[in-house]
Amino acid sequence: MTSMSWRHGMHISAVLALLGVAAFPIYWMLVTSLTSSAETFADVPRLVPDLSQLPIYNAVFSTTQIGVWLVNSAIVAAGTTVLSIALAILPAYALSRLQFRGKGLLGLCLFASQMLPEVMLVVPLYAIFVTLGLLDTLLGLILVNSAFTVPVVIWILKGAIDSVPVELEEAARVDGCSRIEILLLIVAPLIAPTIAAASVIAFFHGWNEYVFALTFVSSEGLRTASVGLAGFVGELITPIETVMAVGIIYTLPAITFYLVAQRYVVAGMTSGAIKG
Amino acid sequence: MNAYFRRFSVGALLVAATLTISSTMHSFAAEKEVITFAASPFSSARGPQLQEWVKKFNDSQENIEVTPIAIPFASFANTMFTQMGGKGGPDLVRFDLYDFYPAVAANLIMPIDGIIKDEANLRPVDKYLKVDGKRYGIAFEISNYALIYNKALLKDGKVPTNFAEFIASAKAASGDGVYGFAYRATMAESGGFWQDVCNFVYGFGGRWSDDSGKLTLNSPQVVAGIAAYKQVYDLDVTPKGADAATFRRMFSQGKVAMEIDNSAVMASLMVKGPDLPIEVARSPFPTDAQGFVLSPITVNANTKHKEAALAFLKWMMLPENQRALETAYGGSSFVATPIAYTEEELAKRPWLKVYDSDKAVSIPQLVTGHEIKTPEIQRIILEQVVKVLQTDLDPQAAMDEAQKMAESRVLAK
Amino acid sequence: MAQQLLERNARTGGRWTPYFFIAPAVVYMFLFQGYPLLQEFTLSFTETSLLSPNQSRFVGFGNYLQLLSTGDFRRTLMITALYTLASVVFSIGLGLATALLLNQQMRGRGIARALVTIPWAAPPVAVALVFSWMYNAQYGIFGHALRYLGFERLGSENWLDSPSLALTAVLLTTVWQIFPFSSVVFLAALQGVSPELREAAIIDKADRLNAYKAVVWPTIRPTVMLIALFTTIWSLRRFDLIWVLTQGGPVGATNTLVTELYRQGFVYRELGSAAAVGMVGIGISFIVTFAYFKVMQRAERARE
Numbered sequence: 001m002t003s004m005s006w007r008h009g010m011h012i013s014a015v016l017a018l019l020g021v022a023a024f025p026i027y028w029m030l031v032t033s034l035t036s037s038a039e040t041f042a043d044v045p046r047l048v049p050d051l052s053q054l055p056i057y058n059a060v061f062s063t064t065q066i067g068v069w070l071v072n073s074a075i076v077a078a079g080t081t082v083l084s085i086a087l088a089i090l091p092a093y094a095l096s097r098l099q100f101r102g103k104g105l106l107g108l109c110l111f112a113s114q115m116l117p118e119v120m121l122v123v124p125l126y127a128i129f130v131t132l133g134l135l136d137t138l139l140g141l142i143l144v145n146s147a148f149t150v151p152v153v154i155w156i157l158k159g160a161i162d163s164v165p166v167e168l169e170e171a172a173r174v175d176g177c178s179r180i181e182i183l184l185l186i187v188a189p190l191i192a193p194t195i196a197a198a199s200v201i202a203f204f205h206g207w208n209e210y211v212f213a214l215t216f217v218s219s220e221g222l223r224t225a226s227v228g229l230a231g232f233v234g235e236l237i238t239p240i241e242t243v244m245a246v247g248i249i250y251t252l253p254a255i256t257f258y259l260v261a262q263r264y265v266v267a268g269m270t271s272g273a274i275k276g
Numbered sequence: 277m278n279a280y281f282r283r284f285s286v287g288a289l290l291v292a293a294t295l296t297i298s299s300t301m302h303s304f305a306a307e308k309e310v311i312t313f314a315a316s317p318f319s320s321a322r323g324p325q326l327q328e329w330v331k332k333f334n335d336s337q338e339n340i341e342v343t344p345i346a347i348p349f350a351s352f353a354n355t356m357f358t359q360m361g362g363k364g365g366p367d368l369v370r371f372d373l374y375d376f377y378p379a380v381a382a383n384l385i386m387p388i389d390g391i392i393k394d395e396a397n398l399r400p401v402d403k404y405l406k407v408d409g410k411r412y413g414i415a416f417e418i419s420n421y422a423l424i425y426n427k428a429l430l431k432d433g434k435v436p437t438n439f440a441e442f443i444a445s446a447k448a449a450s451g452d453g454v455y456g457f458a459y460r461a462t463m464a465e466s467g468g469f470w471q472d473v474c475n476f477v478y479g480f481g482g483r484w485s486d487d488s489g490k491l492t493l494n495s496p497q498v499v500a501g502i503a504a505y506k507q508v509y510d511l512d513v514t515p516k517g518a519d520a521a522t523f524r525r526m527f528s529q530g531k532v533a534m535e536i537d538n539s540a541v542m543a544s545l546m547v548k549g550p551d552l553p554i555e556v557a558r559s560p561f562p563t564d565a566q567g568f569v570l571s572p573i574t575v576n577a578n579t580k581h582k583e584a585a586l587a588f589l590k591w592m593m594l595p596e597n598q599r600a601l602e603t604a605y606g607g608s609s610f611v612a613t614p615i616a617y618t619e620e621e622l623a624k625r626p627w628l629k630v631y632d633s634d635k636a637v638s639i640p641q642l643v644t645g646h647e648i649k650t651p652e653i654q655r656i657i658l659e660q661v662v663k664v665l666q667t668d669l670d671p672q673a674a675m676d677e678a679q680k681m682a683e684s685r686v687l688a689k
Numbered sequence: 690m691a692q693q694l695l696e697r698n699a700r701t702g703g704r705w706t707p708y709f710f711i712a713p714a715v716v717y718m719f720l721f722q723g724y725p726l727l728q729e730f731t732l733s734f735t736e737t738s739l740l741s742p743n744q745s746r747f748v749g750f751g752n753y754l755q756l757l758s759t760g761d762f763r764r765t766l767m768i769t770a771l772y773t774l775a776s777v778v779f780s781i782g783l784g785l786a787t788a789l790l791l792n793q794q795m796r797g798r799g800i801a802r803a804l805v806t807i808p809w810a811a812p813p814v815a816v817a818l819v820f821s822w823m824y825n826a827q828y829g830i831f832g833h834a835l836r837y838l839g840f841e842r843l844g845s846e847n848w849l850d851s852p853s854l855a856l857t858a859v860l861l862t863t864v865w866q867i868f869p870f871s872s873v874v875f876l877a878a879l880q881g882v883s884p885e886l887r888e889a890a891i892i893d894k895a896d897r898l899n900a901y902k903a904v905v906w907p908t909i910r911p912t913v914m915l916i917a918l919f920t921t922i923w924s925l926r927r928f929d930l931i932w933v934l935t936q937g938g939p940v941g942a943t944n945t946l947v948t949e950l951y952r953q954g955f956v957y958r959e960l961g962s963a964a965a966v967g968m969v970g971i972g973i974s975f976i977v978t979f980a981y982f983k984v985m986q987r988a989e990r991a992r993e
Contacts, residue, residue: 015801040525087717090711094706098706113722114919116971119954121726123729220346230348231350238521243818247819258806361741461850515827516826516850517825517849
């Protein structure tokens with residue numbers, strides 16, 4: 001009994017330590033944003049937020065463009081999500097259910113695309129953007145971000161479709177449904193948790209993306225939050241509390257969104273996403 | 277035609293339609309001829325005043341309108357180069373000198389001779405904006421370097437006038453959470469690090485190259501400058517690793533006694549810490565030479581609005597608009613032509629006199645004769661300086677190595 | 690007749706159906722990845738400036754030879770290998786430990802599982818900024834903590850500024866950011882371990898470690914291996930985090946292939962050399978992937 005509770009105590013402390021490590025940098029961002037300049041440079045650090053500094057969160061909305069940046073990031077992230085799922089669901093189904101020549105090659109290419117660094121493709125993509133008139137548009141960012149998420153999403157969706165019993169489809173086939181109807185009406189609802197999981201991944205990619213947003217968008221009104229935040233680096237004097245406040249405003253929606261969607265992510269992964 | 281195929285064509289049409297709409301939307305708005313002007317200060321604290329100044333132009337014109345484009349400093353040059361190299365980009369671009377020469381060499385900006393009537397009236401650094409006798413830019417912003425100090429933190433409020441005094445003052449001021457001096461010494465801030473190293477080296481009489489373009493990275497004067505940099509580093513009087521934004525912030529909180537910086541920084545310090553006794557003096561080096569920031573306004577060679585762009589430049593050079601631009605800078609920078617200040621204005625911004633000293637010798641923060649290769653030579657130099665700072669590598673040996681590497685790797689190519 | 694054929698195709702999945710299914714994605718991926726990649730491949734054999742990308746000079750293998758001839762590039766390869774290996778080992782190790790910890794029954798397990806994944810949801814740019822503030826020598830919390838614990842020297846050093854500590858600092862940040870992803874996936878995989886089997890093993894008096902070895906590990910092993918591969922490939926191309934933290938410095942101490950690529954292309958503005966660096970990186974990724982599948986195949990055969 002004692003050994004049981006001792007073990008239990010160890011376990012609880014280990015979990016708490018882990019949670020501390022995971023949450024601390026975000027907590028520290030919050031503390032730094034809510035510390036007065038004088039205390040920021042004190043010899044003894046302030047370990048808890050100074051709530052009297054809260055008005056800074058009001059102030060940064062007027063001193064920076066963070067409001068606009070967030071809206072842009074949200075548009076890019078949402079667009080990336082929708083486009084990625086739309087482009088990925090058909091090939092995922094084909095890879096899972098249909099036999100065709102070049103299937104192996106397609107799988108290989110999808111995997112290989114995970115190896116391409118964004119910074120390498122910036123220059124050739126710029127030329128393509130000029131040709132298509134996509135420069136300085138959020139649509140352009142959505143299109144290029146999706147190119148990086150589609151393979152992952154295909155991969156995840158394929159895993160989920162693999163685990164849907166084929167018999168369900170055969171019954172529908174007998175009823176005269178086309179493949180596309182089967183996919184949309186029968187398979188898609190069954191793998192809804194996985195679609196949600198893949199959506200979260202695509203959304204984060206769009207929300208976080210930095211290199212393309214930096215190069216392809218120049219209008220201030222179209223800047224995303226990642227670029228806006230990184231733009232503080234190298235300015236003459238930017239108070240660290242402002243940078244951290246903007247950082248928190250940019251980070252918290254992502255974390256909140258994740259915590260809300262987290263059930264689906266885990267469910268999605270469990271339902272056969274990455275089974276090896 | 278089967279169902280899903282139809283659905284694809286609808287989707288494809290939608291995408292195509294969106295593309296078309298987004299690309300044509302711009303062209304509807306314009307009644308006036310709209311040109312764009314990209315400059316990093318538009319996104320800084322001085323942005324609103326500068327935009328206001330541009331608006332004056334727009335109000336004065338019937339047919340032309342200038343739209344300011346704000347791009348953060350750190351990503352400015354690469355964004356511009358990617359866009360201009362891709363045959364696009366804004367019509368007017370404010371470059372730093374560092375990026376101006378590569379842009380000229382790649383024909384990204386066009387010659388604009390004949391815009392300025394009376395060249396004798398310009399500040400002397402204007403000479404750097406001509407390449408092979410052709411003018412490629414007009415100074416939009418000029419900023420010199422000097423020693424900025426917090427009088428309250430210096431012993432007896434006395435400012436050091438030579439390097440030995442400077443070392444003594446920095447030591448005396450340090451302690452109790454106060455740092456005697458602050459400068460940059462990290463590769464993560466290589467741009468600012470380079471500016472600081474240039475000031476030390478130029479102040480000790482060093483130059484990166486001689487008049488014939490031969491590299492002089494290991495000349496006794498350069499080595500003396502690097503050794504001085506190291507001497508300061510080893511004193512433990514600097515907040516090591518603090519980036520410039522942080523140590524300037526510390527300065528405005530009374531935690532840093534001295535730094536060597538340009539007038540733009542001085543002006544922003546005056547805004548952030550108006551209660552501190554901040555003053556400016558000549559940098560405490562053996563010679564008067566210091567680096568300077570020169571940012572010309574240029575015309576994109578891809579522009580389809582050349583005449584409109586030139587009209588803006590002509591307007592900019594009118595005396596009242598030159599004065600208005602310098603006023604918009606709020607004492608942070610000078611413009612192409614010298615502005616005569618009233619006593620009252622000088623009393624409000626006394627630092628202007630020091631930054632505009634007759635004795636000042638302004639040297640570009642570039643390897644003269646190798647302007648385009650500067651980024652690579654700069655990295656070699658800075659990495660050697662980091663080695664000197666972080667290890668006990670002898671400055672002479674380090675700079676000999678830098679000279680060797682720059683000659684064999686960069687210039688041989 | 691043709692009409693009929695098409696209709697049958699659509700209904701029953703004829704010869705062309707799979708191609709209709711994959712066509713949009715394939716076209717799309719070619720436009721935004723395949724074609725630019727081909728262009729980069731061509732670029733890598735030329736000397737091209739960022740400032741005039743339309744004027745290139747063919748130099749054959751010049752860029753590659755130039756790279757391989759410098760010690761700096763060999764060092765970059767070493768740093769890349771070190772960074773990748775450490776990222777994989779530590780993030781998988783920590784991810785696995787986390788998954789096992791959070792797989793046991795306890796109160797508030799759901800909340801703990803959610804909270805531990807916070808790092809993964811935080812944007813890399815924000816992460817890099819807060820970590821560089823935490824590493825600050827004077828006011829950073831790491832320095833404060835180390836000095837408080839009596840490590841005067843270590844605590845007064847600016848980690849990102851020190852050639853010996855910068856890579857560690859970048860790695861700490863990386864592992865913190867990426868370990869939750871593997872732990873989420875491992876947790877999911879652990880649901881596949883049947884409780885009966887596990888109980889049977891424990892009743893068998895097999896101790897915990899043996900039970901783990903016999904029952905848990907075989908089930909999650911394929912997942913761990915696959916995540917290891919993904920982490921490797923993603924670490925080889927990670928950019929934002931390293932660039933914002935150190936720009937690959939000091940003195941190249943954290944310079945990986947991707948930061949080197951960016952430096953060649955956007956600091957030195959030589960697109961040809963940058964493309965060559967990128968191609969070397971992709972080559973390495975391919976070799977790693979190939980080796981992975983070979984090893985997996987052999988392991989599979991050995992078990993059979």
